[in-house]
Amino acid sequence: MAIKVVSPGLSTTVQDLGRPGYYHIGIPLSGAMDQAALAAANLLVGNDEGAAGLEVVFMGPELEFTAPAIVAVTGGEIPPKVNGLPCETWTSFSVKSGDVLSFDFLKAGARAYIAVAGGIDVPVVLGSRSTYTLGALGGHEGRKLQADDVLPVGTQPSKARAGRSLDQKLRRKSSNPAELRMLPGLYWHRITAEAGKHFLSDTWKVAPEADRIGYRFKGGKPLEFVPRTPPFGAGSDPSNIVDACYPYGSIQVPSGTEPIVLHRDAVSGGGYFMVGAVISADMDLIAQLQPHMPARFVAVDMPTALAARKDMNVHAAAVRAALQS
Amino acid sequence: MKTRYSFGGDEHVFVECDEEMSLQAFFKGLSITNAVRESKIKGVTEICPANASFQIKFDPDLISPDDMMAELKRLEVGASKGVSSIRTRIIEVPVLYNDPWTHETLMRFRERHQDPNSTDIEYAARINNLETVENFIKAHSGSPWFVSMVGFVAGLPFLYQMVERGRQIEAPKYLRPRTDTPKLTVGHGGCFSCIYSVRGAGGYQMFGVTPMPIYDPSQSISYLKDFMIIFKPGDIVKWRPIDRPEYDQIVADVDAGKFVPRIREVNFSLEEFERNIDGYNKKLQETLYGH
Numbered sequence: 001m002a003i004k005v006v007s008p009g010l011s012t013t014v015q016d017l018g019r020p021g022y023y024h025i026g027i028p029l030s031g032a033m034d035q036a037a038l039a040a041a042n043l044l045v046g047n048d049e050g051a052a053g054l055e056v057v058f059m060g061p062e063l064e065f066t067a068p069a070i071v072a073v074t075g076g077e078i079p080p081k082v083n084g085l086p087c088e089t090w091t092s093f094s095v096k097s098g099d100v101l102s103f104d105f106l107k108a109g110a111r112a113y114i115a116v117a118g119g120i121d122v123p124v125v126l127g128s129r130s131t132y133t134l135g136a137l138g139g140h141e142g143r144k145l146q147a148d149d150v151l152p153v154g155t156q157p158s159k160a161r162a163g164r165s166l167d168q169k170l171r172r173k174s175s176n177p178a179e180l181r182m183l184p185g186l187y188w189h190r191i192t193a194e195a196g197k198h199f200l201s202d203t204w205k206v207a208p209e210a211d212r213i214g215y216r217f218k219g220g221k222p223l224e225f226v227p228r229t230p231p232f233g234a235g236s237d238p239s240n241i242v243d244a245c246y247p248y249g250s251i252q253v254p255s256g257t258e259p260i261v262l263h264r265d266a267v268s269g270g271g272y273f274m275v276g277a278v279i280s281a282d283m284d285l286i287a288q289l290q291p292h293m294p295a296r297f298v299a300v301d302m303p304t305a306l307a308a309r310k311d312m313n314v315h316a317a318a319v320r321a322a323l324q325s
Numbered sequence: 326m327k328t329r330y331s332f333g334g335d336e337h338v339f340v341e342c343d344e345e346m347s348l349q350a351f352f353k354g355l356s357i358t359n360a361v362r363e364s365k366i367k368g369v370t371e372i373c374p375a376n377a378s379f380q381i382k383f384d385p386d387l388i389s390p391d392d393m394m395a396e397l398k399r400l401e402v403g404a405s406k407g408v409s410s411i412r413t414r415i416i417e418v419p420v421l422y423n424d425p426w427t428h429e430t431l432m433r434f435r436e437r438h439q440d441p442n443s444t445d446i447e448y449a450a451r452i453n454n455l456e457t458v459e460n461f462i463k464a465h466s467g468s469p470w471f472v473s474m475v476g477f478v479a480g481l482p483f484l485y486q487m488v489e490r491g492r493q494i495e496a497p498k499y500l501r502p503r504t505d506t507p508k509l510t511v512g513h514g515g516c517f518s519c520i521y522s523v524r525g526a527g528g529y530q531m532f533g534v535t536p537m538p539i540y541d542p543s544q545s546i547s548y549l550k551d552f553m554i555i556f557k558p559g560d561i562v563k564w565r566p567i568d569r570p571e572y573d574q575i576v577a578d579v580d581a582g583k584f585v586p587r588i589r590e591v592n593f594s595l596e597e598f599e600r601n602i603d604g605y606n607k608k609l610q611e612t613l614y615g616h
Contacts (some may be wrong), residue, residue, distance in 0.1 A: 023382065025479065025557075026479045233345055234345070234346075236497050247377065248336070272359075
């Protein structure tokens with residue numbers, strides 16, 4: 001069983017839940033940017049949550065199946081069609097040998113996830129099938145899909161069936177404007193109190209440079225720095241630090257102008273200061289932000305971040321319970 | 326040297342050993358991260374030593390952030406005497422300085438540079454009072470460099486020059502980062518040199534290229550079969566200037582599976598190094614090139 005790529009879409013990659021454990025040598029987490037959406041897609045088709053699927057950005061691919069399969073599409077609203085006829089999202093459906101899965105224009109969000117019963121069976125590299133394109137690692141030949149690629153699919157699990165659907169209440173919707181909760185810290189002390197205030201009160205807009213490495217934001221006032229003598233090795237710009245590790249989710253602001261939130265394919269370190277990090281519960285939301293969408297950073301404390309994470313875990317458990325029947 | 330702790334969201338503790346770069350700060354971070362690795366704290370998923378800082382990623386479902394921070398502070402006390410000598414490797418890296426590929430690239434991005442009328446290496450020579458490019462190459466390749474961090478992209482080493490601070494080469498990053506850097510460019514920003522493991526964006530000054538791959542995700546290059554990345558923090562690098570014919574020869578040898586990097590095991594002691602820097606470096610070189 002395999003999938004033939006008729007047309008690849010804008011930037012379709014093989015992703016599972018990621019490749020932790022190698023950040024110390026510059027290999028990022030990778031994996032689905034919207035982790036919950038991929039996990040749900042997998043559960044809908046009877047896979048383990050962490051099976052490899054396809055991450056679709058803005059514009060869907062056209063895929064031909066060489067054998068019957070069970071498929072589900074979740075995440076942002078990029079409506080799927082089989083042989084031109086519309087299918088439900090967040091619901092598993094069956095395809096026959098020779099059927100073509102294609103997509104309508106993006107309606108909401110930014111990234112959809114395609115799961116196939118059995119999972120995309122590319123080789124496991126450093127514990128994961130995820131694609132890290134910058135490092136040409138994992139996935140299908142270390143890159144986004146191209147026309148004529150052929151993707152192997154694993155053995156269909158016994159739990160696979162069509163017509164399994166996730167209750168509307170359990171489908172996570174993104175808000176507009178996006179509110180990204182963040183924990184101030186790291187090098188927050190480098191900016192003035194005034195700059196800290198407007199960083200949080202300004203409405204930013206997602207910049208066109210928004211990808212798996214990071215999401216850039218524009219439109220807020222530049223940040224003013226607390227004066228200093230540059231520490232040896234840091235560099236002369238007030239936003240420079242001695243090159244350090246960048247947390248996943250950290251918000252760096254090169255030269256104090258445009259914040260960048262690092263995501264699954266993060267550069268693992270560098271010489272720009274960071275004002276803090278987006279809380280883990282809100283990282284999936286970033287995956288569904290479109291360029292030009294308004295966004296705000298909302299400062300929270302650690303107990304709030306942990307409570308939000310607990311809510312996320314409760315939600316994931318509810319999805320699991322609903323779909324593993 | 327004051328340690329500063331901060332949370333990076335709810336999944337990371339970020340620890341700055343010192344605001345400025347020094348080998349002492351690096352070794353302090355190494356001592357604590359070694360202790361973290363050995364103590365096998367439940368919930369730790371990534372241990373990332375960096376130049377003068379380090380970062381621990383953890384799962385807050387398994388250990389509370391406050392407990393994680395407290396564990397690290399406890400380990401810092403235990404590690405205060407710390408490692409300052411390690412068993413490591415010295416690795417020779419051949420470099421074609423002033424190569425045509427970085428030259429072509431730096432000319433394309435001249436408007437993003439501090440000095441559009443000279444090349445990166447001419448500019449770096451001038452601001453480091455080295456007068457000529459030849460002198461600059463001598464200074465850059467004359468001493469060993471210490472790998473004080475691996476990261477940014479897969480397998481990229483950050484290299485700290487092993488000379489007194491007054492002689493360390495320093496250069497600012499580009500005014501605006503380039504969108505392109507040739508693979509295997511030898512770059513420099515702040516006090517760090519680096520080798521770009523993959524082609525991509527970058528802001529460091531570009532001085533040359535090495536023909537020796539340092540990252541191979543396909544693991545087909547002979548010396549990268551066991552692991553796809555050559556460098557580890559603590560490695561020592563010695564640049565060796567080469568000319569174009571030798572560059573071409575090494576590229577051909579790598580392709581033919583015949584190239585073997587020159588690597589020797591060495592002990593590195595921070596105290597001994599600081600007692601007599603030039604003498605110590607001479608001994609390191611003897612180990613690299615001796616019998």
